Amino acid sequence: MLQPNVDNQKISAIKDTVKEWRRYLHRHPELSFHEEKTSQFVYDQLVSFGGLKVTRPTKTSVVATLIGSQPGKILGFRADMDALPIHEENQAEYVSENPGVMHACGHDGHTAMLLGAAKILAEMKDEIRGEIRFIFQHAEELPPGGAQELVDAGVVDDVDYMIGIHLMSLLPTGKVGIVYGPVTANSDMFDLKIVGKGGHSSQPENSIDPVLMAAQFITNIQQIVSRNLNPKEQLVISTTTLQAGGAKNVIPESVQIGGSVRSFSPEVREQAVSFIERIAKGVTEAHGGTYEFHYQYGYSTVFNDKDLTKIVEECVTEALGENFVEYGEGAMGGEDFSAYLQKAPGCFIPVGAGNAEKGIVYPHHHPRFDIDEDALEHGVRIFVQAAKKILG
């Protein structure tokens, strides 16, 4: 039987190492699907811990398996490792050494925390009933994403529970978000080509004006959210790119429209697709044009399992204290942690890492984004406590 409380000595001993790892990773960010040095670093560390079976299911991902002393459930922990194509504007001594590439979403911290947890848990093998799978995932930032590749490689086929942590700069350090139900959104994109008939701007009657049709399309799709959607549901449709024309006196042949569609429920997601296309069809037919519609399903909603989230909530209180839990609602961001949830129930945990006093106030994906390193310990403690509670 495991002790209910985390071993403070073990955590304290590794705290500074986790921070160092995070700083190393922050200095050496790599873009999605190109996490070669990062994954090698992770691989080397995991091997050095001993007691773990370390594999590379894809070129830049690493999975470490910890087999407990007795049989039991299989618990998957996930950290993502990729950075973003952003040029860092921070002044910290650990600033990115790769121009134009930056850890601006906290994945450096995610990786460091999970390494820390792996090191501690590797030493507690005898107390584990079952198995822990430490999943160091590549390419979270770039659809179709690394998670699906790892799922396809069978990494979570037999996993019973999945847990992932995301550091949040807009949540203060000392708070951990507990969300029941949807945490992130279905995050899809569409491309629509509206095809008219080009011509001279002085003779609109000989043309079919695709710019006008595009304007009507954009106006008309506003009705999907305002009129077609059940008010209690959430859906965001944004037309984010619009390109047409090469000369001011030429009616172009076609207009290219791009947009993003965010939703939580699978039903709303499907409704949005069919409503968008129905409007594209109707508006273009109304003016004698045609269209080509391409819908890309992106990351699905991360949906937190109720029972597992209840356990995680208890872990947070046990490992960190009474005042850490901050109940939250889903936000419209996208996360490929959802790919694992096709195989097992999961819980995705936002961990507060913002600190106004330290100037850590910038949002994710900002060139001055940073995390409060004091939050790293919280993440490590949650992983360790979850392992003890679920596999103890």
Added chain:
Amino acid sequence: MIETITIDKLIDSVKDTVVEWRRYLHQNPERSFQEEKTSQFVYEKLESFGNLELSRPTKTSVVGRLVGNRPGRVLALRADMDALPIQEENDFEFVSQNPGIMHACGHDGHTAMLLGAAKVLSQLKDQLCGEVRFLFQHAEEVPPGGAMEMVKAGVLDGVDQVIGLHLASPIPTGRIGVGYGPVSANCDVFTLSINGKGGHSSQPDTAIDPIVISAQVVSNLQSIISRNIATNEKAVVSVTQIHGGSAQNIIPQSVQLNGTVRSFNPKVREEIPKLMERIVKGITEAHGATYDIHYEFGYSSVVNEEILTRQMEELIGEVLGKEFILPLEQGTMMGSEDFSAFSDVVPGCFLMVAAGNEEKGIIYPHHHPKFSVDEASLEHGVKLLVHAPFKLNNKE
């Protein structure tokens, strides 16, 4: 050849009578298709002139034929006789005695002028070539209009040319507006129902909102003129009525949109309803709604035939003076007129007789409760009508 002096003496003698007739008609206006007393008055006057062969092609229209003693062409002269459902707000002594009905478009004057011309010409039978046919038409103001009924009754049989006059209050007395080609618009009307699915305003997801779809339809219809019709064509699409809903918290089942479409070119006229329906179909389908559209072709554009119009322009110069000629650009008058029912069959010319007078306070537009005509203009019309057959009917 008859002397102009003789004609002018006859016109002079009828001048005051024409004003009296106009005032009588103004006092006793009757609505379209109900011109019973008016047509009886006209019939009796014509009968009193002698030499005229009278008929009533429809219940409230009158035709008088004056066959000259010399061979020649047949010229039809047309006046409309109906009034409008307007409560008159003038305060002169011959104000309408029929509440809610008013001669607010000058038809009283048209009828009086043509009666005056008939009286003069009936005394000139010996000098007249061919035939003059006086068409006193009912129901110009209400489509499908009286002109079409008269044409169907055969009033144009044997007619070579047709002339019509319209008094115009916006132009000061002393001018005659002459336009070549189209002078009034094709005027068509539509009624459109956007059928959604009613429901509670708190649950738009269970309804199909016809109000929002109607708004999109109205916006989309604007591109017909701006994008689909050639810039050198003149056309107007107006949505003039929107009716939908009965309570603040109910999404209605349907919305009614009505409007008019004006055009000159017959091809444009044919094209617009097709474009309209394409838009309505596309937009309603875009939002899962349906529609019913009813499109009614109204009066056609009055097209002034070139040779006849040139002769009439010359006549204005000869009879009234060159300073009277007021060239009208195409599209000056986007209104509509069922004179086209006649001029579509035989070459026609429709002229605007200026009848405005600021000093007399005659400044209100047609169909206004204070509309009136400057009676001095009536003589100008009578002169043109009387002289026209002498210029046009002689085949040599």
